[in-house]
Amino acid sequence: MEILKRHATSVVALAITAVALLVGCGPAGTALQPLRPSSWQVIAGSSSQQEALQALQFFPATITINAGDTVTWTFPAGEPHTVTFLGSGQATPPPATDPSDADPAGGSTYDGSTYTSSGFLLMGKSYSLTFTKPGTYPYYCLIHMPEMEGTVVVQPAGYTYPATQAIYSAQAQAGIAADLNSASSALTLFPYVSGGPHLVAGISPGLATGTPAPSTVLRFLDGPSLSATAVTVAVGTTVTWTNLSNNEPHTVTFPPVGQTPPPTLSPFSPPSGGSSYDGTTLTNSGVLWPGASYSLTFTKAGTYTYYCLFHDDEGHIGTVNVGGTPV
Ligand SMILES: [Cu+2]
Numbered sequence: 001m002e003i004l005k006r007h008a009t010s011v012v013a014l015a016i017t018a019v020a021l022l023v024g025c026g027p028a029g030t031a032l033q034p035l036r037p038s039s040w041q042v043i044a045g046s047s048s049q050q051e052a053l054q055a056l057q058f059f060p061a062t063i064t065i066n067a068g069d070t071v072t073w074t075f076p077a078g079e080p081h082t083v084t085f086l087g088s089g090q091a092t093p094p095p096a097t098d099p100s101d102a103d104p105a106g107g108s109t110y111d112g113s114t115y116t117s118s119g120f121l122l123m124g125k126s127y128s129l130t131f132t133k134p135g136t137y138p139y140y141c142l143i144h145m146p147e148m149e150g151t152v153v154v155q156p157a158g159y160t161y162p163a164t165q166a167i168y169s170a171q172a173q174a175g176i177a178a179d180l181n182s183a184s185s186a187l188t189l190f191p192y193v194s195g196g197p198h199l200v201a202g203i204s205p206g207l208a209t210g211t212p213a214p215s216t217v218l219r220f221l222d223g224p225s226l227s228a229t230a231v232t233v234a235v236g237t238t239v240t241w242t243n244l245s246n247n248e249p250h251t252v253t254f255p256p257v258g259q260t261p262p263p264t265l266s267p268f269s270p271p272s273g274g275s276s277y278d279g280t281t282l283t284n285s286g287v288l289w290p291g292a293s294y295s296l297t298f299t300k301a302g303t304y305t306y307y308c309l310f311h312d313d314e315g316h317i318g319t320v321n322v323g324g325t326p327v
Contacts, residue, residue, distance in 0.1 A: 037068040037130075040165060042150070044121070044141065046176040047077035051314035052226050054079050055179035056141075056247060057214045058150035059172035065131060067157045072128040073118070078314040079218070080120035081141040081148065083127055087115040093140045097268065101142040112137060147212040147247055183215035187224045189244070194223035196231040197239045201252055201288055201308070202316070204245035208291035212247040218311045220252070220318030230319040233298060239320060240295040243288040250316070251309040252285040252294050257302060267309035279304060298322040 040063055046055040054077060065071060073083045082101060084093055094101060106116025111133040118127035120143070131137070131154045141148035186205045192198040199222045205213040220241065222231040233239060241252045255261050257279040265284070273283030278300040285294035298304070301323030308316035 037070065038065065038161075040065055040069060040071045041169065042071055042073045043172050043176065044073045044075045044081045044083060044127075045077045045079060045144075045148070046180065047079060047314075048180050049184075049226055051078040051311075052217060052219050053180050053183040054216050054218060054314075055176050055183070055214065056144045056148045056212075056216060057175060057179060058083075058139075058141075058148065059175045060168045061149070061175075062151045062153065063168060064153040064155065064162050066155045066159050066161070067132060067134050068130070069154075070128055070130040071152060072126055073121075074124070074126045075121040076124060078122055079143075079311070080122040081143060082118050082120060083129075083139055083150075084117040084142050085110050085112075085115070085129075085137055085139045088113045090115060093142055093145060096143055096145070098142070110137065111135075117142070144212075144247065147214045179215040182213070183217050186213075186215070186217055187221075187226065190221065190224035191244070192222075194228070196222045197233050197237050199231060199239065199241045199318075201241040201243045201250040201294070202245040202248055202311075204247055206246050207244045208242070208246050210246055213245075214247075216245045216248050218248065218250075218308070218314050218316045220306070220308070220316065229317070230321060232321040235298065235301055235323045237322070238295050238297040240293055241285070241288070242293040243290055246290045249287045249289050249310060251288060252296070252306055253309050254283045254296070254304055254306045256280055256282060257304065261307050261309060261312070265309060269309070277304065278302075284309075 042063060043059040047053060075081055086093060102120045104117060104119035106114050109130045109132050110116045112135050121127055131152060134154050134156045137152045139150050182205045186203050189207055199220055201220055202218055204216040219226055219229055221228045243250050251267055253261050254277050268287055269284060271284060271286035273281050276297040276299050277283045279302050288294055304320045306318055
């Protein structure tokens with residue numbers, strides 16, 4: 001009798017468990033998950049070699065979560081990025097040249113209806129959004145689209161997750177390593193004679209043509225090495241820089257000797273200062289978009305430091321030694 005009672009109890013328990021599973025279930029094939037919201041991590045860009053090498057993707061690019069979950073993006077690089085979701089009916093993000101790209105927009109939740117953006121973030125900052133409504137949401141880095149785009153897939157609450165954070169994190173680390181390695185490999189594409197006077201103002205996989213690569217090199221170089229940032233030329237030499245990246249604008253900007261570029265000088269400033277430089281006058285290429293070149297003739301001996309106005313904070317600074325001993 002006692003055995004029968006115990007058996008009956010366990011049958012009832014089994015039935016209760018089955019009902020609970022059915023109530024919590026979504027479509028066939030999904031299992032009940034705890035309804036506690038989860039937090040997820042995505043890495044927005046990465047860098048190495050004192051910011052010379054930049055990885056320009058979201059790692060991982062696609063993440064699947066459930067309604068109520070929160071995604072936190074971290075921005076480890078010195079190159080700024082945004083995490084930007086469009087509003088309903090908004091076909092395209094604002095262009096990379098829109099000054100409002102720098103500013104945050106929207107709140108701490110996203111349901112697909114309102115334009116929501118982190119603004120420019122870098123150097124270890126983070127940004128979190130809680131997703132309240134199922135859907136498939138593309139998002140963009142306003143500075144680095146189209147190569148830097150991601151997707152958050154939001155399932156209904158309670159669905160089975162297709163991957164764990166550990167799997168996403170492993171994908172992220174592999175993707176970062178691949179991108180930084182491809183940036184380093186781009187150095188071997190340096191197409192000019194080492195030692196000048198034709199330099200690159202930046203270089204990326206694929207050089208200046210084709211689909212924007214997901215990595216880039218932020219250095220002025222006179223050879224296929226990250227240390228080739230100083231060129232030595234004779235007085236009267238014309239030096240030419242070409243932006244051999246397909247994904248970053250740069251400038252070649254010489255302040256007067258002993259000065260740095262004025263903080264108020266926008267990277268988008270038009271060219272100024274003419275076609276020769278003797279160390280006395282601010283001389284600026286203006287924006288060098290992918291494939292663009294700029295030439296400057298050096299009329300006086302000296303050691304001249306110059307800057308990319310977009311990336312000088314990331315060490316995108318070079319030196320022209322005029323009239324010195326070749327190195
Ligand atoms: Cu630059």
